[in-house]
Amino acid sequence: EIVLTQSPGTLSLSPGERATLSCRASQSVSRSSLAWYQQKPGQAPRLLIYGASSRATDIPDRFSVSGSGTDFTLTISRLEPEDFAVYYCQHYGSSQYSFGQGTKLEIK
Amino acid sequence: QVQLVESGGGVVQPGGSLRLSCAASGLTFSSNGMHWVRQAPGKGLEWVAFIHYDGISKYYADSVKGRFTISRDNSKDTLFLQLHSLRTDDTAVYYCAKRESGYGWDVFDIWGQGTMVTVSS
Numbered sequence: 117e118i119v120l121t122q123s124p125g126t127l128s129l130s131p132g133e134r135a136t137l138s139c140r141a142s143q144s145v146s147r148s149s150l151a152w153y154q155q156k157p158g159q160a161p162r163l164l165i166y167g168a169s170s171r172a173t174d175i176p177d178r179f180s181v182s183g184s185g186t187d188f189t190l191t192i193s194r195l196e197p198e199d200f201a202v203y204y205c206q207h208y209g210s211s212q213y214s215f216g217q218g219t220k221l222e223i224k
Numbered sequence: 225q226v227q228l229v230e231s232g233g234g235v236v237q238p239g240g241s242l243r244l245s246c247a248a249s250g251l252t253f254s255s256n257g258m259h260w261v262r263q264a265p266g267k268g269l270e271w272v273a274f275i276h277y278d279g280i281s282k283y284y285a286d287s288v289k290g291r292f293t294i295s296r297d298n299s300k301d302t303l304f305l306q307l308h309s310l311r312t313d314d315t316a317v318y319y320c321a322k323r324e325s326g327y328g329w330d331v332f333d334i335w336g337q338g339t340m341v342t343v344s345s
Contacts, residue, residue: 148328153269160319160335161261161269167329204269208330211283213259213271 118142118207122216128224135192137219139205144185149207152181152190155218156201164203165190197223226250226334228320233339240310240343246303246320246336254278254298257323259332260305262316262341270316273305274323288314310343317341 119142129135139150151166163172165181178193192199200223205216232244246258260272273294274283282294293306303320317340321332 146328149330151329151331153332155269160337161332162335163331163333166324166331166333167326172333206269206331211274212285213274213330215269215271218268 117212118145118209118214120205120207120214120216122203122205122219124219125217126220126222128222129195130224131195131197133195135190135195135199135221137190137192137203137221139183139188139190139216141186141188141207145207145209147181147184147188149209150181150188151206151208152179153204153206154199154201155204161204192221195221226322228322228334228336230318230320230336230339233318233341235342235344236310237345238310238312238343242307242310242341244305244307244318244320244339244341246305248301248303248322251322251334253296253301257325258294258296258303259321259323260292260294260303261319261321261332261335262314263319263338264313264316267316272318275303307341310341312343315341315343 121140123138148168152164153161155161202218202220227249229247259274275294291309295304317338319338320336322334324333
């Protein structure tokens, strides 16, 4: 089973700044097998990005992903107030699904 | 629009059982694989189980294998999760989610609002 480790646990930034969130896999995976989700307090998670670089419906282009092998990054180019939330990476492989433990993006 | 509505959560004693339901609308339910995902209070997401569109193939997380059973009734557009031998660490919000997949990727693209299961004596 692939274990995903996200860092940092909490990231404190201001609106307008650039956010870089990391997801490290316990073994090499394809970027297309990773997805990213956003979760706000009291809400269900929402799919952000999947299939290497495809954004889900209504997700703005300030969200992007990069990386390869075991190290992947979700970048939010210019933070908007609505972007402050918890972010999870997710992997699928061999009939098993796994999530990272999450990164909380909070307002500084 | 696509909507998933969970129900059936509640408070149950350790060792007890519960059945969760997820009613789907706005989609061709019988054509879609479906998941259950849970989230313990203040914790991250944990995938629980998956069922193929036809109900034949099912996968489970090791933490629930042998205790939980996923099923579906395509005639009623409803997904189920039967929980047995419940433990305190099963306490969580349980979400149902629709599967979407493509070449090399497999994700949860639509989520319900969740139903809370509390296991406590």
